[in-house]
Amino acid sequence: MIKRTLYFGNPAYLSLKNAQLVVKLPEVEKNDSLPEHFKKQSERTIPVEDIGVIVLDNKQIxxxxxxxESLLENNCAVITCDRKSLPVGLLLPLYGNTTQNERFRNQLDVSVPLKKQLWQQTIQYKIRNQAAVLGGMRQVVVKNMLVWANEVKSGDSNNIEARAAAYYWRNLFVEIPEFTRDREGCPPNNLLNYGYAILRAVVARALVTSGLLPTLGIHHHNRYNAYCLADDIMEPYRPYVDELVVKIVDTGIACKELTTELKAQLLKIPVIDVMIDGQRSPLMIAVGQTTASLYKCFTGELRKILYPEKV
Incomplete structure (x- = not known):
């Protein structure tokens, strides 16, 4: 079942009652001029088991x-935002699988050659998906990118990822001459940052559900990064965020400020349709299939991660 993504951008009081998330609005609760029946009708309840991601984007929540406790017990990812409304924190359950200890040990025992092979696969899928977005949205030549994808070696020792990225970003937002992909760069970098943060939370949640440690990556190993594995596994999914941002930009809407309307569109990322294993699936479900296959790679049951492919 596809889980819901909830966004709270206004002051709110969130509590639990009968396994339901109860939403109350302080402005309504404290307004004595409103009738009691109206105040009660303003309350919303949502089953906790239906929630996959919650975004908290107001200091008065x-x-x-x-x-x-209930959200974490149901493997929900809770995202908190900073004063710029950008995701700054992620809360995940400590225990997401009944065989947690065994799975941690299998992950810790993974050999370096296997990690390099898995990273090779990851980058190949990423570049192919980037090529599909670039060819579909901008109708530019992508044969070179497909060739590069096939040239990726174990561990991407020849750094094909960087070569493909340079070509990709140079051609994706051609109508914005000053654009370079940089976290602090000009718009639509702000949209990309927000979209990737949502994607990262979805991937981290799926990793925990599969009984894996999001901290221990197969390639990323920054000592200050608590989500190295999530950053690894989300790579082939990034082009789906890029495509959504391109569609938003192409409408001509102003992107300098990350408005509520723009956030609403980016919060659709978990339900984007993707093709994985020959079938259409919401992105959140597909990510779960990817992390489950990753664990099987760690145990030796599989030699290939299951990633989505853009067509």
Whole structure:
């Protein structure tokens, strides 16, 4: 079942009652001029088991410990945002699988050659998906990217990823001459940053559900990064975020400020349709298939990660 992504951008009081998330609005609760029946009708309830991701984007949001406990027990990812409304924190359950200890050990025992092979596969899928977005959205030559994907070696020792990225970003936003892909760069970098943060949370949640440690990557190993594995596994999924951002930009809408309307469109990322294993699936479900296949690679049951392919 596809889980819901909830966004809270206004002051709210979030609590738990009968396994339901209860949403109350302080402005309504404290307004004595409103009738009681209206106040009660303003309350919303949502089954906790239906929630996959929650985004908290207001300093005046209050959330009870009981609700947090229930959300984590149901493998929900809780994202908190900073004053610029950009995701700054991610809360995940400590235990997402019944065989957690065994799975951690299998992950810790993975050999370096296997990690390099898995990274090779990851980059190949990423470049192919980038080529599909670039060819589909900008109708530019992508045969070179497909050739590069086939040239990726174990561990991407020849750094084909960087070569493909340079060509990709140079041609994706040609109508914005000053654009370079940089976290602090000009728009639509702000949209990309927000979209990737949502994607990262979805991937991290799926890794925990599969009983894996999001910290221990197959390639990324920054000592200050708590989500190295999530950053690895999300790579082939990034082009789906890029494609959504391109569609938004092409409408001509102003992107300098990350408005509520823009966030609403980016929060659709978990339900984007992708093709994986020959079937259409919402991105959130596909990510779960990817992380499950990754664990099987760690145990030796598989030699290939299951990633989506853009067509």
């Amino acid at each position: 209050t959330i009870t410990h009981g609700l947090l």
